Amino acid sequence: MKDYEPEEFEDELERLKQENEIKRMKLKLEYGADFPIDLPNTDLHPEVESQFLDNVMEFEKAFHNSERVMIYDFIGKPEYKISEAIPDSAIGDELERILEILDQNQIDVATLCEVDDRVLYQFITEELFFTETDNIRMEGWFSHFTYEEFHPNHEYDLRNSCTDFFGSFLNKDSDFFTGHLTKEASENKWFDNFRQAFNSFTLNKLVITNIQFDETSAKVLFDIDFSGVIEGSNLTETYSGSGEMNFIHQWGYWYINEVTLPPNQK
Template sequence: MAKKKNDPKKSNEEIEFEHELTKLKLSAEHGLPFSEQKEEEIQFNETEEDFLERMREFEDAMENPDDREIAELLGFPNFPKEENLSDAEVSAALELAITALANKSIVLDVIYSTPDREIYRFITEELLKKESGMAGAGGMTTHFIYEEFHPNHTEDINEVVTHILHFICGGYKGALPWRIDNEVMLYGELVPQEEFEAVLDNHRHIFKGMNFIGVDSIKISIKKSKAHAKAKFRFYLDKTSGQPGEISTTAEFYFVLEADTFWLNRLVIDHFGIE
């Protein structure tokens, strides 16, 4: 979610007071639930009987999930439409919505930075219409992920590119990302995913004197069901390589869209002989 923009002329106390006042106003005008988020109770002395009871409740919910809409679970709150709210009101209303959900054991996770207005719109126009399912059963929390409903393909591709370059060049990533297609074009022919990953893993272990520095830029182009990314990155070779020093080069990534996800199906790094 986007960070709040604070007025430098106001103190933190004034900003917080105005925010709470806006929440009270929205609650009074629209009947929105106004409450503090409940503190999670940590059971230090849970008995075996208590544990088994929670498991029975959880199993019952699995067999008979609550088919009520989340809006009904919350008591049908009358959240105003986002287009009728100012930015300050959206921020306050979003906090009220998140608290109301959390108090019913429902959490919305947002992976990438997304404007508060869009997250509020998603909650009030889409999430509240979803079934409650197993929320709260046996003390469990139900998690929804915003990007599962509205994928951010650009950020996903950016993550795959950075992750793979980290891996190949001996960075902190010790495993490859999961968005690699079942078949990948390598040296002019389609090979199984496992064979492609073995080539990258082999490169990582052969060049032990290589240290990843970073990605300087990534240019991404998405056209319908295909995407292309060109990255400029740097790495360092130590003395064991025979030619120590910093090297800057490029890599090209090709993706295909399947099941609303872009999968890597070709990688070209001329400097490493990968094509």
């Protein structure tokens, strides 16, 4: 940032604020940009905001003027071997080479779970290469692809959903658990009534013991141990034992339709 005399500094700040307002209006009118925060009322310095808005404008121009191309064409059509021609001893090196080429072309490939090197290599060369992407190249701009977006790991997703649900449900400061529920379950008063009966919870143990699923539904069995301090008192109730969580697969995600807790320990 430049050095200014006090009066000049105030004038420069005001000029930048006015310019930023014009930039925001232009982005909204030309590209429909909608900023989730009220930038003028934050502590963001006008000069930093100006650079941010310039970057947004650059991206919007590039995006709206770009074409869709296959990733293989985007990265320059590098030579590669088919998976069947690569021995087990060399597959790791070939995968690393391809990942490096992708990285040099601002494409990141990641996995949420452990995936065999050959399986990942096949995914990239037989599937991802022929997936379309926006033909945009900007400094610092990466396109990110995750293996599980193409090949979901349902067991992983169900396990995480169960764990995340209880992490929020048994935290009175969080309502994040509602995002895991089906519409029908979210309308079930049991969830709110149960939470409102307690002032606080302590989760001592959560162990997932079994996961079963097909294309449309799933069941997660678990052992749980938690206690809750009853609202308006110092009394504690403990829930310990086996429970069950039923899911429905909708719109590409697993949503909880029903939760059965073990009985409280008298």
